[in-house]
Amino acid sequence: MSSEHEYVTEKVRSFEAEGARVAPGDGRAGRQVDLLQTASLRLGDKAPDFTQDSTQGPIHLYEWMGDSWAVLFSHPADFTPVCTTELGMVARLKQEFDKRNVKVIGLSVDPLFRHDMWAHDIAETQGVELNFPLLADADRKVAQLYDMIHPNAHATETVRSVFIIDPKKTVRLIHTYPASTGRNFDEVLRVIDSLQLTDDHKVATPANWKAGDDVVILPSIRNQEADKLFPKGYRELKPYFRMTPQPNIEPAE
Numbered sequence: 030m031s032s033e034h035e036y037v038t039e040k041v042r043s044f045e046a047e048g049a050r051v052a053p054g055d056g057r058a059g060r061q062v063d064l065l066q067t068a069s070l071r072l073g074d075k076a077p078d079f080t081q082d083s084t085q086g087p088i089h090l091y092e093w094m095g096d097s098w099a100v101l102f103s104h105p106a107d108f109t110p111v112c113t114t115e116l117g118m119v120a121r122l123k124q125e126f127d128k129r130n131v132k133v134i135g136l137s138v139d140p141l142f143r144h145d146m147w148a149h150d151i152a153e154t155q156g157v158e159l160n161f162p163l164l165a166d167a168d169r170k171v172a173q174l175y176d177m178i179h180p181n182a183h184a185t186e187t188v189r190s191v192f193i194i195d196p197k198k199t200v201r202l203i204h205t206y207p208a209s210t211g212r213n214f215d216e217v218l219r220v221i222d223s224l225q226l227t228d229d230h231k232v233a234t235p236a237n238w239k240a241g242d243d244v245v246i247l248p249s250i251r252n253q254e255a256d257k258l259f260p261k262g263y264r265e266l267k268p269y270f271r272m273t274p275q276p277n278i279e280p281a282e
């Protein structure tokens with residue numbers, strides 16, 4: 030089995046032979062990261078806007094999102110096994126994101142030609158085409174804006190960051206996983222379900238909640254108001270702790 034470097038070099042050679050335009054070098058050698066401009070993002074902050082190249086052409090984030098939600102997620106590097114499974118999983122879940130009015134966009138600091146070559150491997154090994162854009166953030170513009178490089182974990186590669194951004198362009202979730210741990214994208218969908226539900230109803234979702242389970246009524250709502258807001262009724266376990274069926278679905282037959 031060849032090393033990653035030999036494998037990618039061979040891929041570049043055959044890509045060139047097919048007439049594809051390839052940037053000189055592999056775009057990953059000797060990179061230095063200037064992290065002085067890195068911002069620290071928090072929940073409730075405005076998501077930084079950007080324009081960057083992607084596998085689906087240049088993307089201007091706000092324009093691309095329109096009135097949708099977005100999941101922006103980084104992975105450490107192309108041609109790595111865990112990342113390959115993650116991108117395959119997101120591609121398989123595309124319809125679930127679509128159903129929730131969510132656009133997904135991946136990122137690593139690899140150049141476009143590597144993304145394009147790697148996409149063939151994703152299709153071959155995961156049985157699904159890359160059906161969402163991957164940002165080619167070789168100049169680290171987006172990685173720095175979103176603080177995706179954690180130098181004490183890895184000097185140059187992005188960690189596994191996830192940002193959920195709502196249609197008003199507000200950051201609603203940030204989570205960060207180490208390079209060695211592939212993410213659970215069902216959890217990303219679960220958080221989106223919770224955010225979209227709790228934006229519209231005066232409820233919050235308990236531990237391990239999933240769509241359809243009972244929810245908790247916000248402690249700030251007095252019983253008199255809860256009686257009107259939750260016609261399906263509620264159970265009062267403590268004065269601050271009331272459970273009610275999920276308000277926006279019909280009860281199961």
Ligand code: BEZ
Binds near residue numbers: 105109
């Ligand atoms: C991977 O995607 O397989 C991976 C990337 C960086 C470190 C470890 C694993």
